Amino acid sequence: MDISGFARLASVVGLWLALCGGQGFTAHSHKLIAPSNLARERVPLSSASPTVYLRNGGRLPTAYAGSPTVLEAWHHRRVIPLSLASGDLDEDGLADLIVGYGESHGGFLAVYRAHPHLLAARGVDLSPGGDHLRSTGRDVQPFRTPARLVELPEAPQWLVTGDFDADGHLDVIAAATGDEHLYWLSGDGTGRLASPRPWTLPGTVEALAAGDINRRDGIPDLVVGIESLDGWEALIFPSSEGASHNLSETVRLPGPSVAMTIARLDDDEFGDLAVVGRDEDSGESYLVIVHGREQQRLSGEAGALASPIVIDRLSFPFTLMSMATGHFLDDGSASSQLALLADEGSVLIVSRDESRPQGWRTDILAGDIPSGMTRLVAASISGLPTDDLVLTDERHQQLHLLIGSTVAWEGGDVSRVSSFPRGRAPTFFPLAAPPVTALPMRLNADALSDLVVLTDDAPAPTIVLTQPVATFTVDSMGDGSDVNLNDGLCDDGTGHCTLRAAIEQANANPGPDLIAFALPEAGIPTIRPHRALPPITDPVTIDGTTQPAGRVELDGSAAGAAVDGLRIVAGRSVIRGLVVHHFDDDGIELASGGGNIIEGNFIGVDASGTKASGNSFTGIHVIDSANNMVGGTAPDAGNVISGNRFRGIELAGPNARNNRIQGNLIGTDATGTSVVGNLFAGVFVNGAPGNIIGGTTAGARNLISGNWDGVRVVGARATGNLIQGNLIGTAIRGHRVLGNAGDGVCIADAPGSMIGGASPRARNIIAGNNARGVFITGRRAQGNVIQGNFIGTDRTGTRTLPNATGVLINESSQNVVGGDQPEARNVISGNGDGIRIIGPGATQNLIEGNFIGTDATGRSVLGNSQDGVIIDRAPGNTIRQNVISGNNARGVFLFGREAANNLIEENLIGTDVTGTIGLSNLFHGVFINNAPRNVVHKNVISSNNLIGVLIYGPQANWNRVGENLIGIDATQSEAMGNAVGIFIAESASHNVIGAANVIAFNSGDGVFIESGTGNTVTSNSIFANAGLGINLGADRATPNDDMAGREDADAGANNLQNFPVLHEIVAENDLLRIAYSITSTPKNSHYPIKVEFFKADPSGQGQQYLGADIYTSADRMDGGIKRVSFRLGSAMRTGDWIVATATDRDGNTSEFCPPVKVQSP
Incomplete structure (x- = not known):
């Protein structure tokens, strides 16, 4: 039988491909053997020769399902196989197959769902006609039938899968070359896809890729190569919200793109983008590499990136046709490499080498490839440490297998090379028709890549399976060694096969083997x-x-x-x-x-x-x-x-x-x-980068409980690790404590890890641990991101399963807890402290968008037993847009003189997520204890049991509190008072309360300055507080000093700055005319003095700011009374009341003066 006829058999055919080893560019001959009895005959080979055993698994069944319209179209049109992709669409833990077809009116997708027993197969049936995997006595196809059809408006020449909308379910995106749209088919987790939705682009499609570019977050990003009116571009859609939500940036390309891929091509933790194409000016081929970098906001600076974009470009004097990524060189590097297929008959390997001028090295993997190759696919077929390459050969109806690596040629500048030496020659695998494309998948129980192949003669894909070279069956529980390693038989000398003897034989036998068991034991x-x-x-x-x-x-x-x-x-x-x-x-x-x-x-x-x-x-x-x-x-x-x-x-x-x-x-x-x-640790990552613990796919969740630490990541080289979707510290259902004795997750001096993510499936439940839920410690622990987790609650986010502390950041900088979209929100509730940031080195951390002290809805109390957020001697951090409520001590607590320059902004502190219902913190909303130069800005700080904002201690100086709602709801319509709005005590000085705070409905004073000097209260709306609007000292309203008797030489809060005296207020001709004076002497008040005027509420507090005037020492000497005018606003009328405050040059603000009625002329 000739080889082509042999390849067309529908029955199982085993192909021995004996591929010679060694280095260099010597061309080898390769023998193709079809044994007459594959189940028994073994071909002995040199131990130096890697061996591949492949089996033609035949075509997939051709039964299809879909709507009547789709089925009618499918059966009446000639479809052309185009593309392949895989992913777990039905969330059973197994990868499904998606096949793309074109036809004259558009295209189709066929979804083949994996058989549930696919990888549970206990053996392989190699008898004639036995194309199936055998599992517990039943024959099982790799995929279920029928395949489900979905119709597309265009032919899907490009096909990628990923959770592109970050809803936790896998989606499919299809595109046609030359079309101005992508077609997005969202998944629902059951294996079904929604009707395609067009996604309009600013140009026509040339290439498409999906993967984790920039920071690895477990959510595939999308890159599209287009030709637009501005030229050729790569559009990058990276977003933790899902790629469909955001176009982040555009990279200009030197010409049309042919292929693109995303991989980690250097030693950092970021994914890089590689694009190949043709330079429009020179006619040469280009390789553009866009280096990944940080795009998370790692501090409070909105939109700030950690580093600018870096792009490398290489040129080649021939046409590049295809590209693949993998580990092709056995060079000790952990980063991926690029394989490039050139039209002149070579496969090049491009790898990172910073010792080279361009930072890249080019090797020849093969230099004598037959013409007609069209596509390059990376796979693991041989069992060698390096990845293999599969090339599709339409002209000769073959797959070519390029197996092994080379380091023999080191071309530094490939543009100077006109021809390449002969390299490793590929071995072919015959097919029944010209191949269109191939896709590696795991379709059996070994660790090698099987192949799904599309050919142009039929819609049904062909399956090519890897199989063991030999099977050694252990039938003895003894421990004897094999007596003859050269006979291919497992025998310890007694006629039996022990595990030791089986391992020895498998080591001696080239190629992947199987060790099975048939031990004579009932249990x-x-x-x-x-x-x-x-x-x-x-x-x-x-x-x-x-x-x-x-x-x-x-x-x-x-x-x-x-x-x-x-x-x-x-x-x-x-x-x-x-x-x-x-x-x-x-x-x-x-x-x-x-x-x-x-x-x-x-x-x-x-x-x-x-x-x-x-x-x-x-x-x-x-x-x-x-x-x-x-x-x-x-x-x-x-x-x-x-x-x-x-x-x-x-x-x-x-x-x-x-x-x-x-x-x-x-x-x-x-x-x-x-x-x-x-x-000790359940999982210990010791200086190891870029690993995944858990994941976002169905079945990826680990249960990590009952250890000392759950997960511990240590060392500066342990970058870019991903911890997602796990239960850490709970039982299997996530509903009760099974805690780790130490931390749930500890990141020690390790940068750039992601804990959780913005997809629902990325959420870790980190609860019930005896120390910290998440502990980030050490100066080198930078750029870590904690997103989307439940920390201190059960998996529903509605019951407490406390950690001792939710999140602790110790002497570490530029870490992120949360994010600026709802999906990134952590629920950090039910713990001791919610979040604790400690030490002068703990700076530029961002705490954003979390629920801290509430349940997952943000509407019910699930308080931490101590503080919501505590910043302990840590400077320059940002607390933004969180709900910090229901905690059993303070909402936010800043402590120590090193806790300077922190920003507390746009949070809801003491309310629910709507800002309209009180969820009180037991003590204060914000407590600044001996911490200087912090900013409290644009928060709702209401319904706390004690003080809205407490500024306390002699080192609590130069803090600013502005544009907050304190004691009132977010709509500014309902009372949600604190006991006191703002309290400045224990000699805290030079703080600024204003501008534009609304301080209302508190059950005590609006602003109470108990002690300290230089505290300014400016341009606020203060009203309806049960005590005073502004109170200096503890004696309630403080009268002005009698100038004739005491010359205003007081000591006390704000030097007991005298308030203005309003002599006359007249409304006339749209103007408000005010006559006032200041009774302070220069010995006690430094001139000039700023006087602010307000429309008063019924209790005499300054509710509506009207304007300000400057009262100088010259005004004081010139009779004392000064007259000013303000334009009369629509809210002012005769009979309203006016109050005023005085603030001297040192920032000492008075209480409100007694109100004076507006008179008519």
Whole structure:
């Protein structure tokens, strides 16, 4: 049978692709073998040769569902396969497939939902006609039928998925090249998509990409390459609100774009944008790299970015056709690289190298590629530490597999190279028709990429599955070694296969293997190694679920000192269905090689999952290993990692990057209802950047409870970690306490992490912990963001599950708690203190948009037992637009002389979220205790049990309180009084109350200055307070001194500044004529004196500011009485009453003078 005919078989076909190893540019020949009995025959290969075993899984079923109109259109039009995308649309933890088709009138999408038992498959049926995965005795297709159709106005040549509206559900965006619209199909979490909504662009589409650009927040951003009237541009839509809400910036491009991608291309925590295209002026190809940077506001400065945009540009003297991202060079770097497909027959790898003049290095991965390649896709097919590349070859109806890496050619300036040396030649995989595109997905139980391939001859996609090269079945609980590593048979010399012998054979056999179990034990069998098992040096799947009991126990109690349970150095391996406990070191260690999957295991507990049987060090220890998955989103993929005597999981080292910890129970039993704690941290991120703990997808949530700390992130290199969607300190339902003994989340000297996010699915429930809910500490802990979490409440946000403190920021700067949109709001309630910021180094932190002391609705009290926000000797922070109410001490408390230059702005303090219903803080709204130069601006500070704003102590100087509503609701129509509006005491001086405060309906004084001097009360509306409007000293109304007798030489609050004497007020010809005098002497009041006039309320307080005049020493000498005129406002009339205050040059303001009636002429 020839190869092309062989490829067209609908039955399962196994393809052995023996790919030679080594470096350099020697072209290798590759042998394609189709064994006659794939289930039994094994082809021996050199141990130096990476081996790939692929299987043509056939086409997907072609049954479709949809509305009658859509189905009629589908069946009567010729559709053209165009595009592929994947994502969990139905929120079952498995990725679904979305296929795009074009036709003469527009296009279609077909949504194939993943089968729920897809990754639970225990084996693979390789018999003729057995195209299905086998799970617990049933044949299972990778995807369910029928596929659901959605009609589009245009052909979807571009297709991306993501939660683009930040509603917690995955959406799809489709686009046609040359069209002026994107088409947004919002998801509802059930697998259905809404009808497409057009999204008009300022130009025509050329390329489209989605991913986390700039700060990693778990919400995909969107980038569109367009041609507009202004030229060629990349439109970047990054927003924590969802990409559909905001166009952030535009990047000019030198010509049309061909492809774009988002990846972390350098060593910082931000996602970068790469665009390839053709330079319109030179005709050469370009690569533009837009470096990601901080776009969160990390201080109170509105709209401020941490750094300007940085763009690199490289040129190439040939046409670039396609681009992919991955880790293609085995160079020790943790950052991603770019693979570029050139039309002259080369694949180039571009990687970050700051020692080069341009900051980038270019290598040749392959230099002798046949013509006709159109697309480049990154995948993990071979099991090598580096990623592989799949090239689509329409001309020859093939996929080409480019496997392995090279560092042999180092071209610094690629524009000077006219031709490339021959590099690694690809190996082909024949197809039945020309391929259009390919998409890597995980469609079986190994750790390698399977492929979904579209061909141009039929709508149904073709499935290409990776399969194990060999299967070794453990049938003995003994510990003997294999007697002959060269025979391909697992045999310990007794005719049986032990786990040790199986690992030895898998290491000796090139390519990914499977270790299965068939142990003669009725229950869960136990294997007890007597020494360390061999490290895993070649990719393997060790699958305990193949045992009839569904699990295999690995007991290390007899293995000796300093022994790990399993140690994986190869990468691309899977450990599932094991119970790993009682080892003297780590339960499982992942070192170097990445891309491993650890799923469905019990690590540190017994086989029942209820009792601690800890490993002596860490349950799972990831050491400088990247791209691993601990747990997963699929059903039953999560691990129980509990009872270990040090840590549950540790990610260690700068290359331990892009690991995902998802769906696990960490520190609890298997039910998630009882504590089986790890002795120290549940998850410890030790100098490891860019990892995800939890996530926004269905099934990603971890339960991290019962440990010392829940999550601890440490070190300056531990940047850009993402902690989302977890339950930290509660039981599995998030409704009762199962607290960590220390902190819920601790960030120690680590910058740039995100805790939560603006999507509902990003919300962590951080509650019931014995210390802090979130603790950020250390001078290097900068740029961390805490958003969208419930801290101190249950998962409904309506019941308290207290942490000792909600959020504590200690000596750390430029961190954000909350954000400027509702989705970023934290609920921080039910704790001791809500938020505490400590120390002179804790500066430029932003606390914005949170509910602090209320429930999740912002309408009911769920108070912190102490202060809402306390700033303890910390300068320059911003508290903005929060609801700070219902707390059992103060709303906001500023303490210490170092607590200077803080801004408290636009908050609701003592009210609900509407500002119209009182939710009292038990003591004061704002308490400034010996803290200078702070600003209290534009807040509603009402309904607090004691004082609205208390400024206290001899160092509480130069504070400003302006434009606030104090004692009145947000609509300025209803009384919501404090006991006293503003109280200045204990020699606090030189504070300014004004301008434009409304201070009303308080049950005591509006402004009470008990002591201190230079305190100015200016241009406010003060009325309807039960005490005085302004009160100097504790003796109620203070009369002016008798100038003839005592010369006004008083001591006391504001030097007991005399108020003005109003002699006559006449309304005449639209003017208000006032005659007044000041009785203060220059010995006690420094001239000139500012006199402010107000329309008085019935109690003689200054309700409406009318204007001011300056009274000089010359006015005093010139008879004392001065006459001024003001234009008569519409609210003034004869019979109204006028009051006035006097403020000397040192800022001492008097009480209101007695009111005087406005007379007619």
